[in-house]
Amino acid sequence: MKMGSEGRLSESYGEIEELHERLKCARTNIPDPTVKGRLNILLFQGPSIYDAWFSATSNQVAQVLLTLPTSFAQLGYASGVALQLFYGIVGCWACYMISWLYIEYRTRMEREGHSFKTHVIQWFEVLDGLLGKKWKYVGLAFNCVYLLFAAITQLIACGSNIYLVNDGLNKREWTYIFGACCLVTIWIPSFRNYRLWSVFGLITITYTSWYMTVSALVYGQAPGATHDGPNSLVLYFTGATNILYTFGSHAATVEIMHAMYRPVKFKYVYLFATLYIFTLTIPSSMAIYWSFGDALLENSNALSLLPKSTARDVAVLLMIIHQFVTVGFAVTPLYFVWEKILGVHQENNMLLRASCRVPIILLIWFLAIAFPFFGSINSVLGCLLVTFSVYIIPCLAHMVYFCNSSIRAPSVEKPPFFLPSWTGVYVVNTFVIWWMVAVGIGFGGWASITTFIKQIWDFGVFNACYQCLQTS
Numbered sequence: 001m002k003m004g005s006e007g008r009l010s011e012s013y014g015e016i017e018e019l020h021e022r023l024k025c026a027r028t029n030i031p032d033p034t035v036k037g038r039l040n041i042l043l044f045q046g047p048s049i050y051d052a053w054f055s056a057t058s059n060q061v062a063q064v065l066l067t068l069p070t071s072f073a074q075l076g077y078a079s080g081v082a083l084q085l086f087y088g089i090v091g092c093w094a095c096y097m098i099s100w101l102y103i104e105y106r107t108r109m110e111r112e113g114h115s116f117k118t119h120v121i122q123w124f125e126v127l128d129g130l131l132g133k134k135w136k137y138v139g140l141a142f143n144c145v146y147l148l149f150a151a152i153t154q155l156i157a158c159g160s161n162i163y164l165v166n167d168g169l170n171k172r173e174w175t176y177i178f179g180a181c182c183l184v185t186i187w188i189p190s191f192r193n194y195r196l197w198s199v200f201g202l203i204t205i206t207y208t209s210w211y212m213t214v215s216a217l218v219y220g221q222a223p224g225a226t227h228d229g230p231n232s233l234v235l236y237f238t239g240a241t242n243i244l245y246t247f248g249s250h251a252a253t254v255e256i257m258h259a260m261y262r263p264v265k266f267k268y269v270y271l272f273a274t275l276y277i278f279t280l281t282i283p284s285s286m287a288i289y290w291s292f293g294d295a296l297l298e299n300s301n302a303l304s305l306l307p308k309s310t311a312r313d314v315a316v317l318l319m320i321i322h323q324f325v326t327v328g329f330a331v332t333p334l335y336f337v338w339e340k341i342l343g344v345h346q347e348n349n350m351l352l353r354a355s356c357r358v359p360i361i362l363l364i365w366f367l368a369i370a371f372p373f374f375g376s377i378n379s380v381l382g383c384l385l386v387t388f389s390v391y392i393i394p395c396l397a398h399m400v401y402f403c404n405s406s407i408r409a410p411s412v413e414k415p416p417f418f419l420p421s422w423t424g425v426y427v428v429n430t431f432v433i434w435w436m437v438a439v440g441i442g443f444g445g446w447a448s449i450t451t452f453i454k455q456i457w458d459f460g461v462f463n464a465c466y467q468c469l470q471t472s
Contacts, residue, residue, distance in 0.1 A: 058201030063157030069288035073296035074239030091247035146385035151330035179365035204318035209280035216287035225293035237447035248386035383444035
């Protein structure tokens with residue numbers, strides 16, 4: 001009888017949670033009848049499933065869109081397309097594991113009477129609640145370092161892109177300016193306030209990708225363009241790891257889910273976000289590689305190879321807006337962690353919270369100036385951090401937590417229709433873990449670190465204008 005009531009509660013949890021969230025918002029966010037209040041709700045209050053889709057899609061691919069054509073030069077057409085599809089599917093699976101564990105944790109906590117009115121649940125807290133302190137610290141370390149460097153690469157890319165429009169300042173000087181602009185992210189309370197930014201993010205990335213595709217086809221093949229890839233193991237696995245990084249951008253999954261009325265639906269949100277991203281990344285990568293070929297091996301920013309025009313300048317400016325938004329997506333979970341360490345996370349005083357966040361963005365700013373190699377940083381991120389943070393740890397945590405049949409029986413989520421047994425779920429998780437260890441960390445780590453060290457020797461740290469024709 002107990003199991004029956006438990007099962008009914010599990011099955012209706014999504015509807016109960018949605019009602020709970022709507023009632024909470026009605027109590028705590030009393031609508032402001034003024035025009036200003038209505039605009040604020042329309043533009044900045046985003047707890048719906050559609051807002052989550054905008055956030056997930058905008059966050060999934062940013063400056064890496066500009067480096068994917070280089071990955072095709074390293075991999076060739078066949079491997080480039082195949083690995084995008086493969087890592088997209090694997091990314092959806094890993095994100096599904098994260099969302100499953102989040103719902104399991106939140107269900108347990110709310111049944112015990114815990115309220116999350118002013119507290120944002122994060123991935124390391126899910127691991128702590130379900131598996132204990134050791135898992136918490138491992139998850140916290142990998143996620144924080146990954147998000148830190150993800151924010152750094154976005155900031156580096158801002159300086160790299162604006163230089164294409166205005167080379168009056170070198171890339172390092174532009175990074176100074178955009179680092180200062182990114183200070184405004186300290187004022188964004190949570191992912192529920194990203195509605196306007198995430199919509200902008202989707203519009204900008206869509207325009208940029210289709211501009212790259214159409215412009216490359218109109219431009220035609222550059223004189224002497226060759227397509228020799230893949231021509232070395234180092235380049236091949238560097239490119240493969242960059243694609244792994246592209247579809248491993250779900251380190252902020254829990255924070256985005258927590259902002260939703262109904263987080264149980266996020267597994268579908270991320271799937272449709274990935275399908276949309278395929279329509280942007282595959283055509284643009286293939287078109288740019290067809291047009292410029294192996295010249296991409298010498299320049300990791302695809303926009304820099306396209307002829308200067310008003311349309312390209314618009315693409316550059318829109319891409320900068322997108323990268324600015326993505327800095328916010330990456331740094332906001334770090335702000336939450338830092339607030340919890342300082343004990344100010346549940347404070348209503350936003351001025352206090354914003355002041356405490358400043359050291360985080362200053363650290364990101366400094367590191368972006370020191371290491372301006374955003375193409376190779378993506379690959380290093382993929383092999384050393386993304387593999388663990390958003391692939392291995394979620395899959396392994398799911399296997400460990402549900403190893404006992406007494407835990408599996410009352411699970412809120414059940415195995416998907418295409419894998420109706422728990423054995424099937426374990427088989428997929430095992431495959432993902434071993435693939436990431438062997439290919440992502442092993443071969444990918446060797447290739448990416450080799451490339452990164454070579455670029456440090458070639459260009460040095462604090463380079464004023466990395467990959468510029470002429471250094472200012």
